Amino acid sequence: MxxxxxxxxxxxxxxxxxxxxxxRSASRLLQLDGELIHDRRFADIVDLxxxxxxxxxxxxxxxxxxxxxxxxxxxxxxALVERVLDDRTVLAQVRASKSPPPGTRMRxxxxxxxxxxxxxxxxxxxxxxxxxxxxIEAHGRLPLPPYIEHAADEIDETRYQTVFxxxxxxxxxxxxxxxxxxxxxxxxxxxGVEFAYVTLHVGAGTFQPVRTEVLADHNMHTEWYTxxxxxxxxxxxARAAGRDVVAxxxxxxRALESASQSGQLAAGSADTALFxxxxxHFKTVTRLITNFHLPKSxxxxxxxxFAGFEPIRAAYAHAIAAEYRFFSYGDAMLLTTHSR
Numbered sequence: 154m155x156x157x158x159x160x161x162x163x164x165x166x167x168x169x170x171x172x173x174x175x176x177r178s179a180s181r182l183l184q185l186d187g188e189l190i191h192d193r194r195f196a197d198i199v200d201l202x203x204x205x206x207x208x209x210x211x212x213x214x215x216x217x218x219x220x221x222x223x224x225x226x227x228x229x230x231x232a233l234v235e236r237v238l239d240d241r242t243v244l245a246q247v248r249a250s251k252s253p254p255p256g257t258r259m260r261x262x263x264x265x266x267x268x269x270x271x272x273x274x275x276x277x278x279x280x281x282x283x284x285x286x287x288x289i290e291a292h293g294r295l296p297l298p299p300y301i302e303h304a305a306d307e308i309d310e311t312r313y314q315t316v317f318x319x320x321x322x323x324x325x326x327x328x329x330x331x332x333x334x335x336x337x338x339x340x341x342x343x344x345g346v347e348f349a350y351v352t353l354h355v356g357a358g359t360f361q362p363v364r365t366e367v368l369a370d371h372n373m374h375t376e377w378y379t380x381x382x383x384x385x386x387x388x389x390x391a392r393a394a395g396r397d398v399v400a401x402x403x404x405x406x407r408a409l410e411s412a413s414q415s416g417q418l419a420a421g422s423a424d425t426a427l428f429x430x431x432x433x434h435f436k437t438v439t440r441l442i443t444n445f446h447l448p449k450s451x452x453x454x455x456x457x458x459f460a461g462f463e464p465i466r467a468a469y470a471h472a473i474a475a476e477y478r479f480f481s482y483g484d485a486m487l488l489t490t491h492s493r
Contacts, residue, residue, distance in 0.1 A: 154368075155368065155430065155431055155454075155457075155462065156366050156367065156368065157363055157364075157365065157366045157367075157368065157449055158366065159462070160363075160448065160449050160450070160453050160454055160457070161448050161449050162448050162466075162469060162470075162473075163448075164448065164473065164479060165473070168473060168476070168477070168478065168479045168483075169300055169478075169479050169480055169483070170478035170479060170480060170481070170482035170483040170484075171301055171302060171303065171482065172303075172308075172482060173308070173312040173313075173331070173482045174482075176334070177312075177316075177331060177332055177333065177334040177337075178195050178196045178332055178333065178334050178336070178337045179194070179195070179196075180194075180195040180332050180478070180483075180484045180485055181193070181194060181195065181477055181478070181484040181485070182194060182195045182197055182198065182484065182485050182486070182487055183468060183471070183472055183477060183484065183485070183486045183487070184201065184486070184487045185460055185464055185465070185468045185486060185487070185488050185489070186489050187464065187489070187491065188463075188464050188467070190467070190468055190471050192475065193487075195332045195337075195484075195485055196337060198337070198341070198442070198487065199337070199340045199341055199344060201487060202341065202344070202346050202397070202399065203344075203345075203346075203396060203397070204344055204345025204346065205345060205346075205347070205390075205391060205394045205396035206346050206347070206391060206396045206397045206398075206399055206440075207346070207347045207348075207349050207387045207388055207390070207391040207396065207397075207398055207399065208341065208346050208347070208348055208349070208399050208401060209349045209350070209351060209384060209387075209388070209398065209399065209400050209401060209405045209409060209438075210315070210317055210327075210330055210333075210348065210349070210350055210351075210401045210402075210405060211315075211327040211330060211350070211351055211352065211353050211355075211401065211402055211404045211405045211408070212315075212317055212318060212319040212320055212350045212351070212352055213318065213319075213320055213321075213322055213323040213327060213352050213353060213354050213355060213404075214314060214318040214319060214320060214321040214322070214323065215295065215296075215313060215314055215318070215321075215323045215324065215325065215326050215355075216234060216237075216286075216289050216290075216293065216296075216321055216322065216323065216324060217289050217290060217292075217293030217294055217295050217296075218233055218234035218235075218289065218293055218295075218296045218324040219231070219232070219233050219234075219293060219294040219295070219296040220232045220233075220234075220261040220262055220292070220293055220294070221261070221262065221294075222259050222260050222261035222262060222263070223259065223260055224249065224253055224257060224258075224259050225257065225258050225259070228249060228250055228251070229249070229250075230247055230248060230249040230253070230259055231247070231248040231249075232245045232246065232247050232248075232259070232261060232267075232277075232279065233245060233246045233296055233324065233357060234279075234289065234293070234324060235276055235324060235356055235357055236276075236322070236354065236356065236377065237285050237286070237321075237322055238278075239285075240284050240285055240286070241280060241281050241282075241283075241284070241285060242270070242278060242279070242280055242281070242285070243278075243279050243281070243285055244273055244276040244277070244278060244279075245276060245277055245279050246275070246276060246277075246357065247269075247277045247279075253269045253277070254269065255269055255270055255271055255272075256268065256269065257269040259279075261292065262292040262293070264288075264291075264292045265281070265282055265283075265288055265292065266282055267279045267280060267281055267282070268280045286321055290321075295309055295310055295313060296324050296325070296357075297309060297313065297481075298325065298360055298480065298481050299360060300447075300480055300481075301480075301481065301482070312331065312482075313326050313331070313481070314326065315327065315330035315331055315333065316333060316334060316335055316338070317330065317333070317338075317350070319350075319352075320352045320354075320379075322352075322354035322377070323353075323354045323355040323356075324354075324355065324356060324357050325355040325356070325357065325359050325360065325481075326355070326481065327353070327355060327401070327402045327404040327405065328402065328444045328480075328481045328482075329401050329402030329403070329405075329442045329443050329444055329485060330401050330402055331481075331482075332442075332485050333401070347387050347390070347391065348387075349381075349383065349384040349387035349388065350381065350383075350384060351378060351379065351380055351381070351384055351405055351408040351409065352378060352379040352408075353376055353377070353378040353379075353404045353405070353407060353408040353425075354376060354377050354378075355376065355404055356374055356375075356376050358374025358375075358376075359374070359451075359452070360447070361374065362447065362448075362449045362450060363449055363450065363451060363454075368428075368430055368454070371428065371451070373426045373427070373428040373451065374426070375424045375425065375426045376404075376407070376424070376425055377422070377423075377424050377425075378407070378408040378411060378412070378422065378423065378424075378425055379408075379421075379422040380408060380409070380412040380418070380419070380420050380421055380422070381420060382420040384420075385412075385418050385419065385420045388409075388418050388437060389418075397439045397440045398437055398438050398439050398440070399438075399439070399440040399441070399442065400438045400440070400441050400442070401442050402441075402442065402443055402444075403441070403443055403446075403452050403455050403456070406438050406441055406455070406459075407425060407427055407429070407455075408425070409437045409438050410427060410429065410435065410436060410437060410438060411423070411425035411427045412437075413436035413437045414427075414436075416436065418436075418437050428451060428454075429451075429454065429455040429458050429459075430454045430455075430457075430458055431454070431457050431458045431462050432458065433458045435458075435459065435490050438459075438490065439489070439490055440487065440488065440489050440490070441456070441459055441460075441486075441487075441488045441490070442485055442486070442487055442488075443456060443485065443486050443488065444479075444480060444481065444483055444484070444485055444486070445469065445472060445477065445479040445480065445483055445484065445486065446480075447480070453465075456486075456488060459488055459490050459491070460488040460489065460490065460491055461491040464491065468486065472484075472486075
């Protein structure tokens with residue numbers, strides 16, 4: 154059995170991409186097929202997929218979820234919206250010198266007030282004075298990942314969203330989707346690749362490292378997803394034709410596999426706390442497009458489960474030596490499940 158230390162590796166800081174490339178599809182693509190490694194360009198994905206394959210993309214939109222503000226006492230706070238519960242209520246992380254008790258009023262972005270409700274584990278319930286989405290869009294800041302060192306600007310507001318984003322609710326981008334531009338999608342569609350969509354609102358927990366050496370002791374963060382019937386039907390067509398189900402990103406994969414726990418992909422909406430580690434049997438996804446992930450992260454464990462522990466270790470070592478760009482604004486991989 155694997156333990157946390159098995160998923161550690163040294164990443165030189167200069168390998169962490171701080172800015173997006175001028176063109177989305179100009180990224181590099183490391184193709185890992187079994188133990189074979191191929192260095193490609195991301196635009197080569199058109200040649201690597203076949204007519205009848207279904208490409209499943211996460212259409213979530215990243216919220217401007219970060220706020221700076223003050224409590225009634227004058228103490229400074231930082232709030233990061235984790236999940237929108239309804240049109241007036243959110244769950245949020247709140248950083249303050251002292252945790253605000255229920256009933257505390259806080260002013261965010263020097264623009265509007267919220268009231269602190271009950272705690273929900275590590276999160277605070279915040280009650281907004283009017284429509285949550287309107288206030289977030291008007292006054293919030295885009296929450297770039299902690300390893301990106303600059304504050305979000307106008308470029309990030311475009312490039313830290315996929316071109317197919319639709320449903321607001323994420324606090325982090327489904328980054329594998331950032332490589333697709335409209336022209337590339339048009340080429341894939343012309344080839345006969347079918348598109349399907351899921352919605353999984355990525356939470357801040359995606360950046361949290363695992364801190365327990367025994368993986369089974371890790372408390373996996375939950376995320377909300379919707380699996381449309383149209384996507385279930387598209388996957389069924391691909392499988393019936395013997396074609397691939399290609400997840401764009403670990404978020405799409407997590408939604409697809411969460412909705413397949415009965416053994417067959419089913420439509421619906423639910424929270425998922427699915428924690429995929431080596432030994433997991435994949436029920437729906439046969440290929441995965443993904444970025445490179447953090448050491449000791451649940452996502453590194455997921456891709457190791459998908460493509461094999463030793464092949465992933467070898468691929469990451471190759472990527473570091475070949476100066477691939479890592480993490481959210483970095484390059485991509487195309488993986489084939491080793492269990493097919």
